[in-house]
Amino acid sequence: MAEQRTVSVPSSWMTPSGRYGRAVARTCDLGIALVVLVAAEYYSAEYDLLMGGLMALSLLARRRFPGTVMAVVLALSAVQFALSELPEFELASAPASYDVAVLFAMMSVVHHSRATWMPYLAGAAVLLAPAAGTVDITASGIEPFVDLQTLLIYWGLTLTVWLTAFALHTRRLYAESQAARAWHAEREQEQRVRLAATRERAEIARELHDVVAHSLAVMILQADGAGSVLRTSPDMAESALKTIAATGRDAIDDMHRIVRVLREGNPDSGTPHPADGEPPRRLITLDEIEVVADRARAAGLTVDVSVEVGEGRLSPAEEMTAFRVVQECLTNVLRHAGAGAGVDIRLREERGTLLIDVTDDGAGTLAGGGVGGRSGGNGLVGMRERAELAGGTFEAGPRLGSGWHVHASIPTRTA
Numbered sequence: 070m071a072e073q074r075t076v077s078v079p080s081s082w083m084t085p086s087g088r089y090g091r092a093v094a095r096t097c098d099l100g101i102a103l104v105v106l107v108a109a110e111y112y113s114a115e116y117d118l119l120m121g122g123l124m125a126l127s128l129l130a131r132r133r134f135p136g137t138v139m140a141v142v143l144a145l146s147a148v149q150f151a152l153s154e155l156p157e158f159e160l161a162s163a164p165a166s167y168d169v170a171v172l173f174a175m176m177s178v179v180h181h182s183r184a185t186w187m188p189y190l191a192g193a194a195v196l197l198a199p200a201a202g203t204v205d206i207t208a209s210g211i212e213p214f215v216d217l218q219t220l221l222i223y224w225g226l227t228l229t230v231w232l233t234a235f236a237l238h239t240r241r242l243y244a245e246s247q248a249a250r251a252w253h254a255e256r257e258q259e260q261r262v263r264l265a266a267t268r269e270r271a272e273i274a275r276e277l278h279d280v281v282a283h284s285l286a287v288m289i290l291q292a293d294g295a296g297s298v299l300r301t302s303p304d305m306a307e308s309a310l311k312t313i314a315a316t317g318r319d320a321i322d323d324m325h326r327i328v329r330v331l332r333e334g335n336p337d338s339g340t341p342h343p344a345d346g347e348p349p350r351r352l353i354t355l356d357e358i359e360v361v362a363d364r365a366r367a368a369g370l371t372v373d374v375s376v377e378v379g380e381g382r383l384s385p386a387e388e389m390t391a392f393r394v395v396q397e398c399l400t401n402v403l404r405h406a407g408a409g410a411g412v413d414i415r416l417r418e419e420r421g422t423l424l425i426d427v428t429d430d431g432a433g434t435l436a437g438g439g440v441g442g443r444s445g446g447n448g449l450v451g452m453r454e455r456a457e458l459a460g461g462t463f464e465a466g467p468r469l470g471s472g473w474h475v476h477a478s479i480p481t482r483t484a
Contacts, residue, residue: 094132101173102128108167116161120149124170131177136184139191142174143198164199171195172230179234180241188238192231199223275393275451276323284320286403287364288313294369294408312367353389358414361392365399369408372399377417384482390455391416391425391479394463397448398427398475406431406472422461423479431472452477 102125109121124145131138153163178191295309362372402410415426449465456463461479468474
């Protein structure tokens with residue numbers, strides 16, 4: 070279901086909202102209508118009460134239909150003046166105090182109309198209406214019934230009311246715009262929080278996958294090897310068990326680091342932040358590549374490593390990204406090609422870009438036909454995400470014949 074946008078104007082004593090606001094608005098409308106009706110009762114002409122009553126009734130709809138109410142009130146006031154100028158009978162009083170309904174209608178148009186031109190049209194109509202009373206057309210028998218002084222008073226009152234209504238209208242629009250901005254800011258903040266949580270979960274997932282998958286792959290192969298040579302070659306079995314123990318200890322250290330990230334926040338990747346009384350966190354550098362390569366050799370792989378990167382050329386985050394890519398490549402070879410496969414690892418820095426190439430021969434098996442096949446699951450996704458987060462690119466695929474080739478490029482930030 071699509072989210073329904075609701076923007077509420079901040080409430081105050083001048084801008085009530087909700088049920089309280091609607092009740093106050095209805096009470097105000099009834100009060101204004103009552104004022105106009107009571108004002109009409111003070112006049113004795115035959116149609117004064119009728120004219121005032123119709124104007125008061127029209128004002129009850131001034132919020133929903135401000136333009137229509139304005140037109141109705143002006144038409145009633147025109148009829149009122151026409152009835153007051155009959156030659157033999159004065160059927161209505163003009164001007165009368167209940168003509169204040171015209172000002173209330175004008176205020177409604179200025180304050181509630183959504184059309185930008187309506188407030189100006191309403192103001193012009195109210196200003197021109199009394200001005201028509203100053204016209205002298207003797208031939209038609211129409212004599213002026215509004216003098217200049219009275220006209221100036223009407224105009225001054227009209228302009229005062231119009232400016233007050235326009236100020237309230239501007240204030241309401243400003244409050245609505247502020248409420249809309251606050252609503253959008255709140256939604257953006259929620260979206261940023263969700264994106265940050267998603268990024269953190271993805272980072273934790275990558276770290277867990279890299280640590281657990283690589284360590285378990287090495288430990289399983291070593292355990293299988295130790296089991297097969299336990300009776301025939303106890304020394305080799307002992308060496309395999311030592312590798313299993315060392316791999317497990319390093320995996321536990323990495324797990325502790327991930328747990329600290331979960332508890333303390335998300336510090337810069339690869340940067341040690343020792344807390345008081347705690348040992349410093351292990352800094353992952355390119356030197357760690359040789360460590361995982363030795364473990365892969367102990368598990369039965371033939372690994373050739375070449376690192377042509379000057380000291381200090383990479384930031385800690387870049388070194389960690391490169392290490393995790395190489396580690397995941399070795400894990401995939403262990404899982405899918407198995408013992409006996411050859412792996413060639415090349416890292417070099419050219420023109421501000423770190424190039425990573427990892428190639429394996431698949432132990433002579435056609436690409437995609439090794440142990441378990443090449444599923445390209447979370448490992449490839451994690452490597453691609455790491456490279457792209459660092460601003461680089463990632464490519465992986467089977468070679469012609471046997472084995473796979475992985476290529477990643479990461480822009481360096483250290484000159």
